[in-house]
Amino acid sequence: MRQVFLLLLTALCLNVYSQKVKLTPQSQLSIITCGPGDQVYSSFGHSSIRVYDASQKIDVVYNYGTFDFTTPNFTLKFARGKLNYTLARQNFPYFLLSYEEENRWVKEQILNLNLQEKQKLFQFLENNYKPENRDYKYDFFYDNCSTKIWDIFKENYGNELQFKDDYLKNKPDVSHRALIRSYVSINSWLGFGIDLALGSLVDDNATPFEHMFLPDYTMEQIAVATLNDKALAQDAKTLFESKPVDRSTFFLLSPAFWFLLILIAVLLLTFLDFKNNTRRRWLDFVLFLVPGLIGAGIIFLWFFTDHTQTADNYNILWAFPAHLFVAFIVSKRKGPNWVAKYALFSLGLILVSAIVWLVGLQSFSPVFILLWLTLAVRYLFLFWSYQKPLLA
Numbered sequence: 001m002r003q004v005f006l007l008l009l010t011a012l013c014l015n016v017y018s019q020k021v022k023l024t025p026q027s028q029l030s031i032i033t034c035g036p037g038d039q040v041y042s043s044f045g046h047s048s049i050r051v052y053d054a055s056q057k058i059d060v061v062y063n064y065g066t067f068d069f070t071t072p073n074f075t076l077k078f079a080r081g082k083l084n085y086t087l088a089r090q091n092f093p094y095f096l097l098s099y100e101e102e103n104r105w106v107k108e109q110i111l112n113l114n115l116q117e118k119q120k121l122f123q124f125l126e127n128n129y130k131p132e133n134r135d136y137k138y139d140f141f142y143d144n145c146s147t148k149i150w151d152i153f154k155e156n157y158g159n160e161l162q163f164k165d166d167y168l169k170n171k172p173d174v175s176h177r178a179l180i181r182s183y184v185s186i187n188s189w190l191g192f193g194i195d196l197a198l199g200s201l202v203d204d205n206a207t208p209f210e211h212m213f214l215p216d217y218t219m220e221q222i223a224v225a226t227l228n229d230k231a232l233a234q235d236a237k238t239l240f241e242s243k244p245v246d247r248s249t250f251f252l253l254s255p256a257f258w259f260l261l262i263l264i265a266v267l268l269l270t271f272l273d274f275k276n277n278t279r280r281r282w283l284d285f286v287l288f289l290v291p292g293l294i295g296a297g298i299i300f301l302w303f304f305t306d307h308t309q310t311a312d313n314y315n316i317l318w319a320f321p322a323h324l325f326v327a328f329i330v331s332k333r334k335g336p337n338w339v340a341k342y343a344l345f346s347l348g349l350i351l352v353s354a355i356v357w358l359v360g361l362q363s364f365s366p367v368f369i370l371l372w373l374t375l376a377v378r379y380l381f382l383f384w385s386y387q388k389p390l391l392a
């Protein structure tokens with residue numbers, strides 16, 4: 001979802017409107033949906049609400065999903081899921097220009113509202129934009145710029161607004177993770193990081209309503225939903241058509257390439273160690289330290305943040321936090337005898353991770369296979385090496 005500097009958005013806003021402003025019958029309220037971009041924050045697109053009334057010289061978008069980088073302890077709050085997100089209001093021509101510059105398509109769905117319904121929604125947005133009301137607790141799946149659209153409509157129009165469950169047009173059931181992967185390549189560093197951080201909770205099937213955390217699906221629902229038994233919106237029209245861009249991942253920069261390279265290097269070094277009856281302690285140190293650090297990160301996201309989607313993360317198996325401690329043990333020339341058993345235990349955790357994947361408890365990135373093979377090779381060698389009386 002689109003996240004930009006709050007100060008910039010504030011500077012681009014029009015003067016504050018009063019709730020006394022009355023929209024004219026010629027006014028239009030519409031849903032603006034924007035396509036994905038190249039940045040992490042823009043990977044899934046964006047949704048906003050436009051209010052246009054030429055006679056009142058009003059043409060603004062109400063923009064959920066922004067935050068202030070100047071917030072005290074910004075990084076810590078962001079990591080812990082405790083950062084407040086904000087409703088911003090932006091002059092629409094500037095808004096559209098920014099998407100044109102980023103080559104992201106923009107579509108508009110004009111709402112079929114009578115004057116009273118327009119005024120009610122406009123006043124709601126204005127009230128929501130007050131400093132005391134504009135902040136909210138962001139949730140990627142359940143409270144973002146896209147889900148806000150339907151929530152606002154439901155709050156204003158109640159049961160007169162009807163959700164259409166069949167708007168997915170008989171598409172097969174998919175998980176939240178699969179929906180994310182339809183926008184982010186598995187073989188990308190962003191995709192790798194997402195699969196590493198998100199737990200098994202995102203592998204449940206997303207209901208038709210839950211699809212709407214993505215702007216594209218909110219746009220599809222708005223197209224078929226009804227208000228007072230009449231179409232909620234007109235057909236979408238394109239305000240800006242993006243130019244074709246190749247968004248495929250360059251393989252030489254992808255995780256699969258680098259993990260394959262690492263696997264080959266570890267296989268070669270391990271073979272030389274086996275042949276020469278030696279052990280590269282620095283390599284064992286790294287191959288325990290890195291998974292241990294990953295495991296510590298998973299523990300942090302699982303138990304010490306408000307991110308609901310990072311719980312029940314079975315990556316904790318192969319990225320076992322205790323590896324952090326063991327890394328310093330295996331860095332010594334000869335450690336205690338239990339290291340051999342721990343190496344087998346670590347190999348067993350990788351096998352259990354594979355079983356978890358096969359039985360469907362959690363979906364892992366296929367890229368992980370290369371990482372698991374790298375670790376497994378070295379864990380087997382470590383077990384063997386501790387059976388030998390002498391190692392250089």
